[in-house]
Amino acid sequence: MREVDLGSGRALLIKEHGEFSAMGHKCPHYGAPLVKGVLSKGHVRCPWHGACFNIATGDIEDFPGLDSLPTFQVTFPALQSQKRSKPMARCSAVINSSTGFSHVLIIGSGPAGLVCAETLRQEGFTDRIVMCTMDKHPPYDRPKLSKVCTETLSTKLRQYRIYQECCITECRDVKTRSVTFDDGLRMEYRKLFIATGSKPKPMNYKGKDVRNVFHLRTPEDANSIARLANNKNAVIVGTSFVGMEVAAALTDKAHSVSVIGIESVPFKKALGEKVGKAIMKCMTLPFCFSVLKLKEVVLKSGKVLRADVCVIGAGSVPATSFLKQSGVHMDSKGFITVNKMMQTNVDGVFAGGDVVMFPFPQRSNKKVNIPHWQMAHVHGECVRAPSILDSFWFQMCKSGVISYCKGYGDGFDDVIIQGDLDELRFVAFYTRSEEVVAVASMNYDPIVSRVAEVLGSGKTIKKRDVETGDISWLIDKGSQ
Numbered sequence: 001m002r003e004v005d006l007g008s009g010r011a012l013l014i015k016e017h018g019e020f021s022a023m024g025h026k027c028p029h030y031g032a033p034l035v036k037g038v039l040s041k042g043h044v045r046c047p048w049h050g051a052c053f054n055i056a057t058g059d060i061e062d063f064p065g066l067d068s069l070p071t072f073q074v075t076f077p078a079l080q081s082q083k084r085s086k087p088m089a090r091c092s093a094v095i096n097s098s099t100g101f102s103h104v105l106i107i108g109s110g111p112a113g114l115v116c117a118e119t120l121r122q123e124g125f126t127d128r129i130v131m132c133t134m135d136k137h138p139p140y141d142r143p144k145l146s147k148v149c150t151e152t153l154s155t156k157l158r159q160y161r162i163y164q165e166c167c168i169t170e171c172r173d174v175k176t177r178s179v180t181f182d183d184g185l186r187m188e189y190r191k192l193f194i195a196t197g198s199k200p201k202p203m204n205y206k207g208k209d210v211r212n213v214f215h216l217r218t219p220e221d222a223n224s225i226a227r228l229a230n231n232k233n234a235v236i237v238g239t240s241f242v243g244m245e246v247a248a249a250l251t252d253k254a255h256s257v258s259v260i261g262i263e264s265v266p267f268k269k270a271l272g273e274k275v276g277k278a279i280m281k282c283m284t285l286p287f288c289f290s291v292l293k294l295k296e297v298v299l300k301s302g303k304v305l306r307a308d309v310c311v312i313g314a315g316s317v318p319a320t321s322f323l324k325q326s327g328v329h330m331d332s333k334g335f336i337t338v339n340k341m342m343q344t345n346v347d348g349v350f351a352g353g354d355v356v357m358f359p360f361p362q363r364s365n366k367k368v369n370i371p372h373w374q375m376a377h378v379h380g381e382c383v384r385a386p387s388i389l390d391s392f393w394f395q396m397c398k399s400g401v402i403s404y405c406k407g408y409g410d411g412f413d414d415v416i417i418q419g420d421l422d423e424l425r426f427v428a429f430y431t432r433s434e435e436v437v438a439v440a441s442m443n444y445d446p447i448v449s450r451v452a453e454v455l456g457s458g459k460t461i462k463k464r465d466v467e468t469g470d471i472s473w474l475i476d477k478g479s480q
Helices: 111-122 142-147 219-229 241-250 273-283 373-381 447-456
Strands: 002-005 010-016 019-024 038-040 043-045 052-054 060-062 071-074 079-082 101-107 129-133 163-165 168-170 178-181 186-194 198-200 233-237 256-260 296-298 304-306 309-312 316-318 349-351 356-360 366-368 401-407 414-420 425-432 435-442
Touching: 038 447, 043 447, 101 111, 111 129, 111 186, 111 373, 142 219, 142 241, 219 241, 219 309, 233 241, 233 304, 241 256, 241 309, 256 304, 273 414, 273 425, 435 447
Parallel strands: 101 129, 101 186, 129 163, 186 349, 233 256, 233 309
Antiparallel strands: 002 010, 010 019, 019 071, 038 043, 043 052, 052 060, 071 079, 168 178, 178 186, 198 316, 296 304, 356 366, 401 435, 414 425, 425 435
8 A cells, every 4th residue: 555646645556456446535433544554355444443445445344433535546647536425315395493203313412323324315315303312413523522622623423404403301101102301392203312421420439519610521521621621730530532532632731630530550451460460550640449439639638639520420321211111122220232233122223332231242142232333333334234333443643543353352351462561562362261352552553453354354363463572474464
């Protein structure tokens, strides 16, 4: 693969098995250079978050992201543009915003809901679709918020308006196929897709009503955190992914950043103690492990932390309380149980994203909950066909350091480290019994993309293959 200059821009020129093709050179998700990704079996996988693109058509084949890439006809000595995007059908129903009926009602405007709506239109569905959300913004890229963005526009996923801001107050009997909103509107539907996501886990503490304490949920929250933390003292309560990403983003903005958690090492359960300690080292932040209170934060030990802004990232719970009397089956934690088609126990009612427990092929179809942006995209696309993602990724950045995770490593029993933890250049293989089930890395791109190619092909990686110290066979995988 090679980037080439077209005069008016750049393209990625690809040669695979003697055949040439060309397409856009940057991933449309976050702009990663695809030339640093992995070429394998007719597609290129992004080195940052694993999005996958067909080299012949430019179509996106694996999430995250919403858009395909332009392709170019390869003729020597020039490339001719053939921009491609899958057309979406137009609604043929008579549109009246006060009409209390929708052929498809989507509750929630996160990636699962948005992909569901776009997939239906791409597949030629022309009847009415209504998307309802409690957010005052159209669907936006929520993971960017934990990087503490400063511009709302930079988080928008789509510029057009197809959304309605509202809140469902009750959904008592799904057999009647209707929901009631806070403004009194009752809407009937033929199909319902629930994708309300998660909400911050409730905490009991004094000072929760003061203005400088935030649960990071909206672009306004992110803007306020960035403004209040500028050259001031920031305290992060919780070592969740959100809390730790906010801490990393504020290190070069705030005068001081302190992180409070209940675990001695962040991510110990998710990534293992060795990787968690490496992340602590790279962030060079004071970590305190106790509980708190504000205008300053007072720990149980008596230590006082000055706090001009406080961000609470102590985990989340599913936003499904409005379904308690609906007849839709939920487990004891409030997660909606679905089958591989994302269908609930009620005919015509589907669910996806953070709110569901779904059968996961890598765990013999055991039902799991994976609250992840990439997984939510796949759930939304299941209106086309059942296709459960076999991997998911997260990112934590500080001074150019990026960490990824691939696979479903819940319940791993060992971690094999290759590389140098002290230098923050390593890859961690998570094993269960004698098989690699997940991988995380720092400054080792694109090895996670290459692992994704191996596991995505149905092959397995054995523990013995990665504990010898020689992983050159894996590093060479997928290169052409």
